[in-house]
Amino acid sequence: MTVILVFLSAAIVNNLVLAYFLGICPFLGVSKRLDTALNMGFATTFVMTLAAAITWLINNLILVPYDLPFLQNVTFIITIASLVQLVEMFIKKTSPPLYKSLGIFLPLIVTNCAILGLALFEALREYTFLEGLFFGVGGGFGFTLALVLMAGIREELEFAEVPESLKGAPMTLLVAGMLALAFMGFAGLLSV
């Protein structure tokens, strides 16, 4: 039961992007078109799930037993960075079409703070391994949801009459703020 709650919490109530404001860079940068937003979302979900599993192992098998939680930031960063490298090589070898469609997004994930945030939250909240895994999937799903919502709105905005001074980045930031406000409606429902 808790795993489902963890999933829902990460995906919707405590959405990494819209409640914690992590990963704002890809959220604003890759939300111009629906299909690229979806691709970026899938790639991130994939890496998040893997990162959640591996950082859990490192945290609970190395860092906690040896009393080294202060190394979490550094360790998680190198873990995520090498993980993304590995995933990139793997996909390039096994599925060139997928590699092509993900394109620049895969290497971009290295610098996605939502993934580091996810790993740090996972350690902070002392999830079990299974909960951590669901936290990773949920976080990825929430990230994809935020990106796709944003991309859908921005595609519609292309046809809207926006005042000259608000065109482009200002309008995008306004929309992002309103989306975050809407998600605030879920605040406090779950705190797993």
Next chain:
Amino acid sequence: MSSAFFISVLAMGGLGIAFAATLAIANKKLKVKEDPRIKKILEALPMTNCGACGVAGCAALAELLAGGKADITACTAGGQEIADAVAEALGVESVETSRVLAVVLCRGGHAEAKVGAKYKGDMSCAAADLTGGEKLCAYSCLGYADCVDECEFDAMDMSPNGLPVIFYDKCVGCGACAKACPRDIIEMHPEEHKLFVYCKNRDKGAEAKKGCSVACIACTLCVKDCVSEDGIKMQDNLAVIDYEACEQDDSSIKRCPTKCILFDEEESVTREAYYSSLPGKAIGD
């Protein structure tokens, strides 16, 4: 204190080495062979992804080129320089490219064409074309600059007279403007073509003349004057040049009453010359 220091150094060092080893092994095992020429060709291509070659972007064309499935002159926008660079990257002999240029075949600007209606809709040619536009002539340039918006190469602008101007020092012949024009006024021609009928009006002479002072009124004088046989034909009240039959000279333009057939008018326009000819306007305005 010191034991914590050693443990943390050990842990970080160990993790670092473990990751490095994994990546090193993966790099060996998962190595993908890539044609090194693709990267070189990509560097040679203009990377504007204009799509004039008919392939989805420069990266896709580079792959075709490396595979020998495209000519080294396939990059329409590139011209001779890029064809040479591609040939060098591929290690083959370069060939001569022929330059293709865009020509605006309408001279009915604000001064020449009469306006019959007021248009207040979306300021794009595609939208205005649905309503017929402001001018009486239903074949004329609508003047909302869809073509200029599409130009990736800074090779177009709207003149004060409301017509698009092409700067031939910048035009690479990608054809984006021709595709954007809903009335097909912009055509792509090889640079050997010098003689053009700057009108698309297919109405009868009197009616065409009513709407625009530089319309083709189908008087057939150019057809009679043209030195090459069947070089110019009348089709639906419009003089049409057959570029295969027509010798490119100025024999046919002399008696044109509306001066809508002209010889060697294009290609002299450069971006800098155009902007310096406009009073009070500088490049970039």
